[in-house]
Amino acid sequence: MAGDDGDIRAGAPLRYRDNGDGTVTDENTNLMWEKKDQAGGGLHNWDNTYPWQGTCSNSSTTVCGTDADCSGDGTCNVSGGGMTIFQWVAQLNTSPCFARYCDWRIPNVKELQSIVDYETYLPPVDAAFNNYCTSGCTVDSAKHTRECSCTESAGPSKGYYWSGSTYAPSPIVPPPGSMLAWGVLFGDGDVLSAGKTDHDYVRAVRCGSVKSDIR
Secondary structure: OOOOHHHHOOOOOOOEEEOOOOEEEEOOOOOEEEOOEOOOOOOOEOOOOEOOOEEEOOEEEEEEOOHHHOOOOOOEEOOOOOOOHHHHHHHHOOOOOHHHOOOOEOOOHHHHHOOEOOOOOOOOEOHHHOEOOOOOOEOOOHHHOOEOEOOOOOOOOOOEEEEEEEOOOEOOEOOOHHHEEEEEEOOOOEEEEEEOOOOEEOOOEEOOOOOOOOO
16 A cells, blocks of 8 residues: 555665574674574473563562572572573573573563564564474584574464563553563564563574663
């Protein structure tokens, strides 16, 4: 239709480069993204879900992302076991580090939304983030497996991926608003908030130039 986005097509077209090491680079923003796979277990499995926060072992009222948030000899624990998204990304940064980079982090919500392709659906992403996704495939074809890139759009979390951006309190969200964080639903591209103890998907990122105005 004349005047709609499909007619005008303003802005730069989406451009991605598969780096062959389990990562994809967005050539518009210079963000480097972790690929997800269907390998049995492992840090990159597309079915892995984590909460945003846990609770300190030495204080049931102190929430945490990592052990560093707990005083003394306290540890950051997740109810029922497992780890938070921040403990997960710390494992990517443990030597020798994922793809030999040791500065992986959780994306802010604007960075996460930047890889949504609203011209596609279930999932709304470029093929660089969703190709050859079959059982046993890996992000980098290690051990002669099929190389793939996966994006969950269904599953228990309906394709909801965490960002590192906290949801600020507002009149319609009773305190503490900080119990919520932003994420993107990779079923249809919606940006939504969720409770920080929910178990949802996550994708790591590094470098780049998409700035967040969320403090």
